[in-house]
Amino acid sequence: MTTQSVQNFIKIHQSNIIKDFDIMRLILLGPPGAGKGTQALSIAKEFNIPHISTGNILRANIKQGTELGLKAKSIMDSGLLVPDNLVMEIVEDRLKQDDCKRGFLLDGFPRTIVQAESLDNILEKLNISLNFAINIQVDTSVLVERAVGRRICKECGATYHTIFNPSKGGDVCELCSGKLYQRPDDNEKTVSKRIEVYISETAPLIGYYQQQGILVTIDGHQSISKVFEGIAKLLRRN
Numbered sequence: 537m538t539t540q541s542v543q544n545f546i547k548i549h550q551s552n553i554i555k556d557f558d559i560m561r562l563i564l565l566g567p568p569g570a571g572k573g574t575q576a577l578s579i580a581k582e583f584n585i586p587h588i589s590t591g592n593i594l595r596a597n598i599k600q601g602t603e604l605g606l607k608a609k610s611i612m613d614s615g616l617l618v619p620d621n622l623v624m625e626i627v628e629d630r631l632k633q634d635d636c637k638r639g640f641l642l643d644g645f646p647r648t649i650v651q652a653e654s655l656d657n658i659l660e661k662l663n664i665s666l667n668f669a670i671n672i673q674v675d676t677s678v679l680v681e682r683a684v685g686r687r688i689c690k691e692c693g694a695t696y697h698t699i700f701n702p703s704k705g706g707d708v709c710e711l712c713s714g715k716l717y718q719r720p721d722d723n724e725k726t727v728s729k730r731i732e733v734y735i736s737e738t739a740p741l742i743g744y745y746q747q748q749g750i751l752v753t754i755d756g757h758q759s760i761s762k763v764f765e766g767i768a769k770l771l772r773r774n
Protein backbone atom coordinates (compact mmCIF):
# COMPACT_ATOMS: atom_id res chain seq x y z
CA MET A 537 0.00 0.00 0.00
CA THR A 538 1.23 3.50 -0.80
CA THR A 539 1.27 6.14 1.93
CA GLN A 540 -1.69 7.78 0.25
CA SER A 541 -3.77 4.59 0.25
CA VAL A 542 -2.85 3.86 3.87
CA GLN A 543 -4.02 7.35 4.78
CA ASN A 544 -7.25 6.82 2.84
CA PHE A 545 -7.77 3.46 4.56
CA ILE A 546 -7.38 5.08 7.99
CA LYS A 547 -9.70 7.92 7.03
CA ILE A 548 -12.46 5.57 5.84
CA HIS A 549 -12.01 3.31 8.84
CA GLN A 550 -12.17 6.22 11.29
CA SER A 551 -15.27 7.66 9.67
CA ASN A 552 -16.96 4.26 9.94
CA ILE A 553 -16.16 4.08 13.64
CA ILE A 554 -17.53 7.56 14.22
CA LYS A 555 -20.63 6.77 12.17
CA ASP A 556 -21.31 3.57 14.06
CA PHE A 557 -20.83 5.33 17.38
CA ASP A 558 -23.42 7.91 16.34
CA ILE A 559 -26.08 5.33 15.59
CA MET A 560 -28.75 5.21 18.28
CA ARG A 561 -30.93 2.13 18.60
CA LEU A 562 -33.36 2.87 21.38
CA ILE A 563 -36.51 1.61 23.02
CA LEU A 564 -38.89 3.61 25.19
CA LEU A 565 -40.51 1.94 28.20
CA GLY A 566 -43.20 3.35 30.46
CA PRO A 567 -46.85 2.92 31.39
CA PRO A 568 -49.68 4.30 29.21
CA GLY A 569 -49.66 8.07 29.56
CA ALA A 570 -46.04 8.25 30.78
CA GLY A 571 -45.08 10.54 27.91
CA LYS A 572 -43.41 8.07 25.54
CA GLY A 573 -44.99 9.42 22.34
CA THR A 574 -44.36 13.02 23.38
CA GLN A 575 -40.68 12.40 24.12
CA ALA A 576 -40.27 10.14 21.09
CA LEU A 577 -40.82 13.06 18.73
CA SER A 578 -38.00 15.10 20.28
CA ILE A 579 -35.63 12.14 20.65
CA ALA A 580 -36.17 11.05 17.04
CA LYS A 581 -35.45 14.58 15.85
CA GLU A 582 -32.39 15.00 18.07
CA PHE A 583 -30.74 11.78 16.89
CA ASN A 584 -32.21 11.82 13.37
CA ILE A 585 -33.76 8.36 13.68
CA PRO A 586 -37.20 7.02 12.72
CA HIS A 587 -39.86 6.91 15.45
CA ILE A 588 -41.56 3.53 15.36
CA SER A 589 -44.73 3.32 17.47
CA THR A 590 -46.51 -0.04 17.33
CA GLY A 591 -49.64 1.71 18.66
CA ASN A 592 -49.56 4.19 15.75
CA ILE A 593 -48.97 1.42 13.21
CA LEU A 594 -51.88 -0.59 14.64
CA ARG A 595 -54.17 2.49 14.60
CA ALA A 596 -53.19 3.19 10.97
CA ASN A 597 -54.18 -0.40 10.13
CA ILE A 598 -57.54 0.08 11.84
CA LYS A 599 -58.11 3.27 9.85
CA GLN A 600 -57.25 1.54 6.59
CA GLY A 601 -59.44 -1.45 7.46
CA THR A 602 -56.66 -4.01 6.91
CA GLU A 603 -56.93 -7.60 8.15
CA LEU A 604 -54.51 -6.76 10.95
CA GLY A 605 -56.59 -3.68 11.86
CA LEU A 606 -59.77 -5.76 12.03
CA LYS A 607 -58.09 -8.24 14.37
CA ALA A 608 -56.58 -5.52 16.57
CA LYS A 609 -59.51 -3.10 16.98
CA SER A 610 -61.61 -4.85 19.64
CA ILE A 611 -58.50 -5.93 21.57
CA MET A 612 -57.19 -2.36 21.69
CA ASP A 613 -60.59 -0.96 22.65
CA SER A 614 -60.69 -3.35 25.61
CA GLY A 615 -57.21 -2.32 26.82
CA LEU A 616 -55.60 -5.72 26.29
CA LEU A 617 -52.46 -6.45 24.27
CA VAL A 618 -52.52 -7.48 20.63
CA PRO A 619 -51.01 -11.01 20.29
CA ASP A 620 -47.21 -11.12 20.24
CA ASN A 621 -46.95 -12.82 16.83
CA LEU A 622 -48.92 -10.04 15.08
CA VAL A 623 -46.84 -7.31 16.66
CA MET A 624 -43.57 -9.11 15.93
CA GLU A 625 -44.41 -9.27 12.25
CA ILE A 626 -44.96 -5.51 12.12
CA VAL A 627 -41.71 -4.75 13.92
CA GLU A 628 -39.54 -7.18 11.99
CA ASP A 629 -40.76 -5.74 8.66
CA ARG A 630 -40.24 -2.20 9.85
CA LEU A 631 -36.71 -2.75 11.21
CA LYS A 632 -35.61 -4.16 7.86
CA GLN A 633 -36.47 -0.94 6.06
CA ASP A 634 -33.59 1.22 4.90
CA ASP A 635 -34.19 4.18 7.19
CA CYS A 636 -33.49 1.96 10.24
CA LYS A 637 -29.88 1.52 9.12
CA ARG A 638 -28.99 4.77 10.89
CA GLY A 639 -30.76 3.68 14.09
CA PHE A 640 -34.34 3.71 15.38
CA LEU A 641 -36.54 4.52 18.33
CA LEU A 642 -39.13 1.91 19.29
CA ASP A 643 -42.07 3.36 21.25
CA GLY A 644 -44.55 1.03 22.97
CA PHE A 645 -42.60 -2.04 21.93
CA PRO A 646 -41.59 -4.47 23.36
CA ARG A 647 -44.44 -4.89 25.83
CA THR A 648 -43.92 -8.48 26.94
CA ILE A 649 -40.90 -10.62 27.75
CA VAL A 650 -41.72 -12.75 24.68
CA GLN A 651 -41.55 -9.62 22.49
CA ALA A 652 -38.26 -8.54 24.10
CA GLU A 653 -36.70 -11.95 23.49
CA SER A 654 -37.94 -12.01 19.89
CA LEU A 655 -36.51 -8.53 19.36
CA ASP A 656 -33.15 -9.73 20.66
CA ASN A 657 -33.26 -12.57 18.12
CA ILE A 658 -34.09 -10.22 15.25
CA LEU A 659 -31.29 -7.84 16.24
CA GLU A 660 -28.83 -10.70 16.57
CA LYS A 661 -29.70 -11.85 13.06
CA LEU A 662 -29.11 -8.32 11.78
CA ASN A 663 -25.85 -8.24 13.76
CA ILE A 664 -26.83 -5.11 15.71
CA SER A 665 -27.79 -4.35 19.32
CA LEU A 666 -29.72 -1.78 21.35
CA ASN A 667 -27.86 1.16 22.87
CA PHE A 668 -30.41 2.05 25.54
CA ALA A 669 -33.79 1.20 26.99
CA ILE A 670 -35.21 4.49 28.27
CA ASN A 671 -37.63 3.97 31.12
CA ILE A 672 -39.98 6.92 31.77
CA GLN A 673 -41.01 6.48 35.39
CA VAL A 674 -44.40 7.94 36.37
CA ASP A 675 -46.55 7.05 39.38
CA THR A 676 -49.75 5.18 38.57
CA SER A 677 -51.80 7.89 40.30
CA VAL A 678 -51.23 10.48 37.54
CA LEU A 679 -51.61 8.17 34.53
CA VAL A 680 -55.40 8.18 34.18
CA GLU A 681 -55.52 11.98 34.17
CA ARG A 682 -52.72 12.12 31.59
CA ALA A 683 -54.33 9.60 29.23
CA VAL A 684 -57.93 10.79 29.56
CA GLY A 685 -56.87 14.40 28.81
CA ARG A 686 -54.82 13.38 25.77
CA ARG A 687 -55.91 14.86 22.44
CA ILE A 688 -54.39 14.01 19.07
CA CYS A 689 -54.40 15.88 15.78
CA LYS A 690 -56.29 13.97 13.09
CA GLU A 691 -54.06 15.40 10.37
CA CYS A 692 -50.47 15.42 11.68
CA GLY A 693 -50.68 13.21 14.78
CA ALA A 694 -49.39 15.88 17.21
CA THR A 695 -50.25 15.08 20.83
CA TYR A 696 -51.71 17.60 23.26
CA HIS A 697 -53.23 17.53 26.72
CA THR A 698 -56.35 19.50 27.66
CA ILE A 699 -54.65 20.80 30.83
CA PHE A 700 -50.91 20.01 30.76
CA ASN A 701 -50.15 20.78 27.12
CA PRO A 702 -53.14 22.48 25.46
CA SER A 703 -53.08 23.44 21.80
CA LYS A 704 -52.85 27.20 21.26
CA GLY A 705 -55.56 26.62 18.66
CA GLY A 706 -58.09 25.33 21.20
CA ASP A 707 -59.76 22.26 19.74
CA VAL A 708 -57.72 22.45 16.54
CA CYS A 709 -54.00 21.72 16.11
CA GLU A 710 -51.71 24.72 16.58
CA LEU A 711 -49.35 23.30 13.93
CA CYS A 712 -51.69 22.42 11.07
CA SER A 713 -55.23 23.46 12.14
CA GLY A 714 -56.31 19.79 12.00
CA LYS A 715 -59.16 18.69 14.27
CA LEU A 716 -58.17 17.21 17.62
CA TYR A 717 -59.69 13.90 18.70
CA GLN A 718 -59.64 11.60 21.71
CA ARG A 719 -58.52 7.99 21.24
CA PRO A 720 -61.38 5.53 21.91
CA ASP A 721 -59.19 3.70 24.45
CA ASP A 722 -58.42 6.91 26.39
CA ASN A 723 -61.39 6.59 28.75
CA GLU A 724 -61.06 5.94 32.46
CA LYS A 725 -62.16 2.30 32.35
CA THR A 726 -59.88 1.23 29.50
CA VAL A 727 -56.93 3.23 30.79
CA SER A 728 -57.24 1.49 34.18
CA LYS A 729 -57.20 -1.87 32.39
CA ARG A 730 -54.16 -0.83 30.34
CA ILE A 731 -52.33 0.16 33.52
CA GLU A 732 -53.09 -3.28 35.02
CA VAL A 733 -51.81 -4.95 31.85
CA TYR A 734 -48.69 -2.76 31.97
CA ILE A 735 -47.94 -3.80 35.55
CA SER A 736 -48.30 -7.52 34.89
CA GLU A 737 -46.93 -7.81 31.33
CA THR A 738 -44.62 -4.88 30.61
CA ALA A 739 -43.08 -3.72 33.91
CA PRO A 740 -40.93 -6.92 34.08
CA LEU A 741 -39.01 -5.54 31.08
CA ILE A 742 -37.39 -2.97 33.38
CA GLY A 743 -35.48 -5.81 35.08
CA TYR A 744 -34.84 -7.48 31.73
CA TYR A 745 -33.01 -4.44 30.33
CA GLN A 746 -31.35 -3.64 33.64
CA GLN A 747 -29.75 -7.08 33.45
CA GLN A 748 -28.57 -6.30 29.94
CA GLY A 749 -26.92 -3.17 31.35
CA ILE A 750 -28.68 -0.74 28.99
CA LEU A 751 -31.47 0.65 31.19
CA VAL A 752 -31.65 4.39 31.87
CA THR A 753 -34.50 5.78 33.98
CA ILE A 754 -35.91 9.29 33.87
CA ASP A 755 -38.36 10.93 36.27
CA GLY A 756 -41.43 11.48 34.08
CA HIS A 757 -43.22 13.78 36.55
CA GLN A 758 -41.16 16.75 35.40
CA SER A 759 -42.26 19.11 32.63
CA ILE A 760 -42.15 17.81 29.05
CA SER A 761 -39.02 19.85 28.26
CA LYS A 762 -37.22 18.86 31.48
CA VAL A 763 -37.88 15.17 30.79
CA PHE A 764 -36.37 15.57 27.33
CA GLU A 765 -33.32 17.42 28.66
CA GLY A 766 -32.81 14.61 31.16
CA ILE A 767 -33.05 11.91 28.50
CA ALA A 768 -30.66 13.72 26.14
CA LYS A 769 -28.13 14.07 28.98
CA LEU A 770 -28.39 10.38 29.94
CA LEU A 771 -27.86 9.24 26.35
CA ARG A 772 -24.86 11.47 25.80
CA ARG A 773 -23.18 10.69 29.10
CA ASN A 774 -23.29 6.92 28.74
Ligand code: ADP
Nearest residue numbers: 569570571572573574682686696697700759760
Ligand atom coordinates in the same frame (compact mmCIF):
# COMPACT_ATOMS: atom_id res chain seq x y z
P1 ADP B 1 -47.62 7.63 26.11
O1 ADP B 1 -47.14 7.58 24.68
O2 ADP B 1 -46.59 7.16 27.07
O3 ADP B 1 -48.92 6.90 26.29
P2 ADP B 1 -48.06 10.51 25.64
O4 ADP B 1 -46.74 11.02 25.22
O5 ADP B 1 -49.08 10.36 24.59
O6 ADP B 1 -47.87 9.13 26.49
O7 ADP B 1 -48.59 11.46 26.82
C1 ADP B 1 -49.84 11.23 27.45
C2 ADP B 1 -50.51 12.56 27.73
O8 ADP B 1 -49.80 13.26 28.76
C3 ADP B 1 -50.55 13.49 26.52
O9 ADP B 1 -51.75 14.20 26.54
C4 ADP B 1 -49.34 14.43 26.74
O10 ADP B 1 -49.56 15.73 26.18
C5 ADP B 1 -49.27 14.50 28.26
N1 ADP B 1 -47.88 14.58 28.76
C6 ADP B 1 -46.78 13.98 28.25
N2 ADP B 1 -45.68 14.26 28.99
C7 ADP B 1 -46.11 15.05 30.01
C8 ADP B 1 -45.44 15.68 31.12
N3 ADP B 1 -44.13 15.54 31.33
N4 ADP B 1 -46.19 16.41 31.97
C9 ADP B 1 -47.54 16.56 31.78
N5 ADP B 1 -48.23 15.99 30.76
C10 ADP B 1 -47.52 15.25 29.87
Ligand code: ADP
Nearest residue numbers: 568569590591612615616617618623644645647
Ligand atom coordinates in the same frame (compact mmCIF):
# COMPACT_ATOMS: atom_id res chain seq x y z
P1 ADP C 1 -50.12 3.80 25.31
O1 ADP C 1 -48.65 3.99 25.32
O2 ADP C 1 -50.87 5.01 25.67
O3 ADP C 1 -50.56 2.59 26.07
P2 ADP C 1 -50.07 2.71 22.56
O4 ADP C 1 -50.47 3.53 21.41
O5 ADP C 1 -48.64 2.35 22.71
O6 ADP C 1 -50.64 3.47 23.83
O7 ADP C 1 -50.91 1.34 22.55
C1 ADP C 1 -52.29 1.31 22.38
C2 ADP C 1 -52.76 -0.13 22.31
O8 ADP C 1 -52.18 -0.76 21.16
C3 ADP C 1 -52.35 -1.02 23.49
O9 ADP C 1 -53.24 -0.92 24.58
C4 ADP C 1 -52.36 -2.40 22.83
O10 ADP C 1 -53.69 -2.91 22.70
C5 ADP C 1 -51.85 -2.11 21.43
N1 ADP C 1 -50.38 -2.26 21.34
C6 ADP C 1 -49.48 -1.29 21.04
N2 ADP C 1 -48.24 -1.76 21.06
C7 ADP C 1 -48.33 -3.08 21.37
C8 ADP C 1 -47.40 -4.12 21.57
N3 ADP C 1 -46.06 -3.91 21.46
N4 ADP C 1 -47.88 -5.35 21.90
C9 ADP C 1 -49.18 -5.59 22.01
N5 ADP C 1 -50.13 -4.66 21.86
C10 ADP C 1 -49.72 -3.40 21.54
Ligand code: ZN
Nearest residue numbers: 689692709712
Ligand atom coordinates in the same frame (compact mmCIF):
# COMPACT_ATOMS: atom_id res chain seq x y z
ZN1 ZN D 1 -51.75 18.89 13.39
